[in-house]
Amino acid sequence: MMKEQIIYEDNHLLVVNKKVGQLVQGDKTGDESLLESIKNFIKIRDAKPGNVFLGLVHRIDRPTSGLVIYAKTSKALSRLTQMVKNREVKKTYWAVVGKEMIPQSQRLIHYLKKNEKNNKAIVFPKATEGAKEAILTYHVIKTLDNYLLLEIDLETGRHHQIRAQLSKTGVPIKGDLKYGSPRSNPDGGINLHARKLEFIHPVTKEKIEIIAPVPQNDAVWRACEEQ
Secondary structure: OHHHHEEEEOOOEEEEEEOOOOEOOOOOOOOOEHHHHHHHHHHHHOOOOOOOOOEEOOOOOOOOEEEEEEEOOHHHHHHHHHHHHOOOOEEEEEEEEEOOOOOOEEEEEEEEEEEOOOOEEEEEOOOOOOOEEEEEEEEEEEEOOOEEEEEEEEOOOOOOHHHHHHHHOOOOEOOOHHHOOOOOOOOOOOOEEEEEEEEEOOOOOOEEEEEOOOOOOOHHHHHHHOO
C-alpha cells in the first residue's frame, strides 16, 4: 500500500520509504515506477480531475531501500533540486557489510568513473581523467554475529558511490553481487538503506528531519534496528 510508504507529506513535498526493487522513476524496463504509483495514489485519494504534478528530486538505486523526496509543486522541485546540488540536503545511509577488520570510522576519498556498458562505477585511488571525486565517511555503529552495521554520511552523490567505495575498501555491501558480495539476497536487493534526511524546508524554512524504518522482511535489518 502506497499510503504506508509515505513518511512525510505537506503541500509542497512528499517523502517515501522506497522498498527494495522499486524504481524511483521510469526506465527502459517499462516497470511501473514509484513516481507513477504516487501520482495515481494522489489522484484517487484527492479526487483530482486533471494531471497530478510530481517531480523527482533525487534518486536511489533499484536494489536499495529508503528515503526518496518528490516535489508536489514546481517551485519546491526547482528549489530542492538546487539544494541537493549545493549539498544542503544531508543524507545518512545504513549499510550491512561482512565482519572484516576495518577501522571503526573512516573518511574515504576515491575517484569514480561510470562504465556505461555494465552500469558499474570504476574506482580510482587518485584523480583520473573522466573520474569524479567521491567522498563519504562511515562509522561502525553495531556489530552483529556475522556482520557490521555502518552509518554513512555522503559528501558527494556519485553513481553507485557507496557500493563502489565500500567494495574498494574490502567490505562489499551484503547482497551486492555487482560489487563483490559472495551471495545475493533472497529479494534480489542489497543491504543499503537511505536511513535519514535532514534539510531546511524549501518553502516554510523549517528544519526537517526524517528517519525511515528498515525493511521488516529482512532478519539482518531487523537485528540492526533492535535496541
